[in-house]
Amino acid sequence: MGPETARRLGDLSVALAVVWQANPIWMLLLALGTLALALTPAAGLWVNKLLLDALAGGVQGASTPSLVFLLFLQAGVLALGGLLSTLNTALQELLGARVQERLSLRLFAHAAQLPLVAFESPQVQDGLRNAHQEVSGRAVMVWANLLSVLQAVVALAALGGLMLQLGPSLLPLVLLAALPSVLVQRVYAAQGLQMALEHTPLLRLQAYLGALLTTERYAKEVRSFGLERHLGERWQDTHRQHRQAQAGLTTRRSLWSGFALVLSALLMGLAGWGVVERTLQGQLTLGDVGMFLLGASQVQGRLTSLLGGVVSMVQGLTHLRLLFGFLEQPLPEQQGLHEWTEDIVEIEFCNVSYIYPGTGDAGIRNMSFRISRGESLALVGRNGAGKSTLVKLLLGLYQPTSGVIRLNGKDATLYSATSISQRLSTLFQDHAAYHLTVRDNVMLGDVQRPAQPGEIHNALRRARADFVASLPQGIEQQLGAAFAGGVQLSGGQWQRLALGRMLYRSADVLVLDEPGAALDPEAEQQLLNALYTESSDQILVLVSHRLATVRQATLILRLEKGQLAEAGSHEQLMAAGNEYARLFRLQAAGYSSVPAGTEQRVQQV
Numbered sequence: 001m002g003p004e005t006a007r008r009l010g011d012l013s014v015a016l017a018v019v020w021q022a023n024p025i026w027m028l029l030l031a032l033g034t035l036a037l038a039l040t041p042a043a044g045l046w047v048n049k050l051l052l053d054a055l056a057g058g059v060q061g062a063s064t065p066s067l068v069f070l071l072f073l074q075a076g077v078l079a080l081g082g083l084l085s086t087l088n089t090a091l092q093e094l095l096g097a098r099v100q101e102r103l104s105l106r107l108f109a110h111a112a113q114l115p116l117v118a119f120e121s122p123q124v125q126d127g128l129r130n131a132h133q134e135v136s137g138r139a140v141m142v143w144a145n146l147l148s149v150l151q152a153v154v155a156l157a158a159l160g161g162l163m164l165q166l167g168p169s170l171l172p173l174v175l176l177a178a179l180p181s182v183l184v185q186r187v188y189a190a191q192g193l194q195m196a197l198e199h200t201p202l203l204r205l206q207a208y209l210g211a212l213l214t215t216e217r218y219a220k221e222v223r224s225f226g227l228e229r230h231l232g233e234r235w236q237d238t239h240r241q242h243r244q245a246q247a248g249l250t251t252r253r254s255l256w257s258g259f260a261l262v263l264s265a266l267l268m269g270l271a272g273w274g275v276v277e278r279t280l281q282g283q284l285t286l287g288d289v290g291m292f293l294l295g296a297s298q299v300q301g302r303l304t305s306l307l308g309g310v311v312s313m314v315q316g317l318t319h320l321r322l323l324f325g326f327l328e329q330p331l332p333e334q335q336g337l338h339e340w341t342e343d344i345v346e347i348e349f350c351n352v353s354y355i356y357p358g359t360g361d362a363g364i365r366n367m368s369f370r371i372s373r374g375e376s377l378a379l380v381g382r383n384g385a386g387k388s389t390l391v392k393l394l395l396g397l398y399q400p401t402s403g404v405i406r407l408n409g410k411d412a413t414l415y416s417a418t419s420i421s422q423r424l425s426t427l428f429q430d431h432a433a434y435h436l437t438v439r440d441n442v443m444l445g446d447v448q449r450p451a452q453p454g455e456i457h458n459a460l461r462r463a464r465a466d467f468v469a470s471l472p473q474g475i476e477q478q479l480g481a482a483f484a485g486g487v488q489l490s491g492g493q494w495q496r497l498a499l500g501r502m503l504y505r506s507a508d509v510l511v512l513d514e515p516g517a518a519l520d521p522e523a524e525q526q527l528l529n530a531l532y533t534e535s536s537d538q539i540l541v542l543v544s545h546r547l548a549t550v551r552q553a554t555l556i557l558r559l560e561k562g563q564l565a566e567a568g569s570h571e572q573l574m575a576a577g578n579e580y581a582r583l584f585r586l587q588a589a590g591y592s593s594v595p596a597g598t599e600q601r602v603q604q605v
């Protein structure tokens, strides 16, 4: 057995185990129903032959009751087949939904454990997209395909037995006639899958462009920049590329299928001529002719199902490999890592560098500093200086390329990232706006503890989210445009909720990346003043471009091109008189001076 076959068999057993775990009784019922269904074509055919022979005999005086009995028997076989098909379809749907649920949860759990840096890679995004598509009923389909193969084998054996009664050469001819179509199906199914895989990045781009045109998040910008047509054309371009490739495949498949059908009709004609000849010679009855005519197409149908079932099963397993391959991807080593259980009272970066994979030198280099409980750290610097990268390292979202991050003097890499992150709480620059209720937006900050209304109100009060009181349904108010009854908030209001979420979590370290992004300067100053005083038993980390808001920080780090350019308190940095001092004076002058003539113009307005 080759490695490819061995892997397929391995995948088959995993797929069947998944279905079994979803519901073993339904799985067995489906097997029983399918095998019972396998016997109905031969039974129908045999009753049909008896009926035709009885009718032919009737001319010479066959009994009416036996004819009626045979008619009822035929209707009964038909009805049984229909019932079994309906039952099987229902079982497949029910099983499919259960399997989808279980596999989706496994996929989400796996994706959640992937390191952020893997998540940011386009290859992983492609893999995730492909894997996500396969969680639907694919595993159940593989089981159904396997059953349909068994069903076809049983049905073929029964039908073949009947056909052999008509002569030895008929069955091989009929079987041969089904082969060309199956071969064409096999070849083009493989090519279709290959194309789907090659087109994954293109299809993801297409879906992304479609989302830009249809989701509320981008609607504002798309309209104000008039991007509808431009984005629509780019979407159409990706769609056209995929459509053209697909059209080529469809055309070739259709031509070959047509050719296969003609070949198959010729072979069937040959077999039919044999039956007619023997009937004319009196060797076969009218019932036998009827049995051949119906049976030949039944045998063809079953053979097509048999080979088609094998093809679909192999194809299904190839698709499932995309999912299994994703789930088999190694996750960061968690074994041997300790659970972090202490309060974090000190963070130390020792010569820490982090370079983004594949970028050469983007990231941060040789960062060293220490900050303790009750102190605050401010990160300042131009766009792209490395502030957010440093924050992500501190949050454990990235692991240092070199150097060590120490928490309370202990190497952070020896502890599980999840247990450390429970001690941290963050307000991200691009924080989420959950289109759920106000309560949800806050309590998502700590889903581990039961939500206490008092604590939610407290977090909202500390975040100065006073606007919640004026919402028609207070903290139960649905927010955003995604669902009915949602109230839309301003950028600053969403940010205050994100702040409430951060404060709701009782953390040792509070990290605020650009809290002033959506707050007016006064609100930002008030908020930070409160945080500087309220967080006396926490460590506060703040990223800001407004230097007025960082002057109270215990330690200010100015980053430049990924490196530490200046470090010290506000007073020390001002006394040093370098870039920080220059920028601070520049910003302060900007706030205090009113350009000449402005007052006069304002009065005129």
Ligand SMILES: Nc1ncnc2c1ncn2[C@@H]1O[C@H](COP(=O)(O)OP(=O)(O)OP(=O)(O)O)[C@@H](O)[C@H]1O
Pocket: 120, 356, 357, 359, 362, 363, 381, 382, 383, 384, 385, 386, 387, 388, 389, 390
């Ligand atoms: N996911 C990423 N992959 C590759 N490079 C990145 C990634 N994120 C940031 N970078 C690069 O790393 C450098 C530092 O970026 P970072 O986001 O830390 O800057 P920043 O100081 O937070 O900037 P800003 O003030 O604009 O938020 C930049 O050169 C940026 O291009």
